Amino acid sequence: MSKQDKCLQLRFKPYHLQLKHTFTLAKSTRVSTPTMLTEIGYNGMVGYGEASMPPYLGENHDTATRFLQSLKLDQFKDPFQLDDILSYVDQIAEGNYAAKASIDIALHDLIGKMRDQPCYKIWGFNPKDAPDTSFTIGIDTPKVIKQKLKEAAGFKILKIKLGLDNDKEIIEAIRSMSSVPICVDANQGWKDKHQALDMTHWLKEKGVIFIEQPMPKKALEETAWLSQNSPLPIIADEAVQRLDDLKKIKGIYSGINIKLMKSTGMREAHKMITLARELNMKVMIGCMTETSCGISAAAQLSPKADWADLDGNLLINNDPFTGVKVNDGKVILLNKPGIGVKKRT
Known part of the structure; x- marks a missing residue:
């Protein structure tokens, strides 16, 4: 050597x-x-x-x-x-x-x-505990959204981007074609807490299971009020990045969306899951638009999450890796060493 x-x-x-x-x-x-x-x-x-x-x-x-x-x-x-x-x-x-x-x-x-050994096995996680992943549909016209829904066939939960003035139109377009559960991500798009609360009640009637980052990340008092009154869990995304952010949002959000690109990687994300459980908060393992490398790394943590949003590699057409699989919407962790990826030739 x-x-x-x-x-x-x-x-x-x-x-x-x-x-x-x-x-x-x-x-x-x-x-x-x-x-x-x-x-x-x-x-x-x-x-x-x-x-x-x-x-x-x-x-x-x-x-x-x-x-x-x-x-x-x-x-x-x-x-x-x-x-x-x-x-x-x-x-x-x-x-x-x-x-x-x-x-x-x-x-x-x-x-x-x-x-x-796979990372999940080194940590002692059971791959059977990996949850279904949502499939993300960005803001668009009802016509294009219906086209995207065809690509989401087989997924048991959909993640719908909202935050503009056509939110209800988008949800109605989804519901005209699909009855699967929905999670909503407003990406800080809602500004008024009372209107936000009205939307949470309406969305609950439409089969939504939680709402991610509905209001600006600095609107802490408004978000705390919304969380206390909402019939749906309110999940932090932009409002929490690293481990030190968690205790600051206790009582303001019901849970967190952990992304490796925010947390500096798998090691800190693992610590964030542990602390979130101690704080009695829900956990989502999320992603950016990523290759199968980033997605497969995040998937190693998915058995300890309530929800997964690990579809970033499915939204691109030039993935240089193969890795974690999704079967009928469920994250399938491979029994391959490390994060389980291989370079495409």
Whole structure:
């Protein structure tokens, strides 16, 4: 084994995810998402990672490149020293959460391969406990939404993006074709708490099971009032990113949406699940638009979640990996080492 093989070797390259449909949220529209694909090599083995960077996160190829170039991972001789390595990565610079997640994911994949075990098995999770994943439908015209519904055939829960002035029209279009349960994500689009409360009652009648980030993340008092009066659980997304954010939102939200690109990766996401349970909060494992690398990494945590929204790889048409499977809407964790992904040839 050469001297270079005895230390961590980082490689990365920019990549653009091409969306199958224009993706419209309450505050933005896009047709692609920048991501950074990372690899960490050690002793002839390679772990894969990813940093998906939708614009609202404030990261891009340039920021990720600068951050990753600043890392000196070759000072570490043992990939199992996760605390030391990830503490070093976290302290190099503020922010850069997705870029940090790309290192965390690659390390977990590498360690799993070295132990010849899937990450979920190393953590002691039962793959049968993995929940159904929702399929996301962005804001669009009723005609296009009905087309997207055909692509969602087989999924047992739908995630519907709301937050504009045609919310009811969208839900009615969904219900004209499907009776499956719905979760709603308003992406901070609702501004008035009384109108928001009226919508929660109406949505409950339409078979909605929870509402994600209905109001601006800084509207804490209004959101707390809404949570106390809503017939549906109110779930935090933009309002919570990392572990330290959780205690700040206790009593304001009913649960949290944990995403690896916000939490800096799998290690902190695992800690967030533990703390959320201690705080008696619901847990959703979510995603950005990602390749099968990011989705498969998040899926390792899914057996400990109430809900999963792990469809980001299904919304793109240029996935460079194969990984976690979805069968009739259920997340199927593979018995493959690490996060269970393989590069497409």
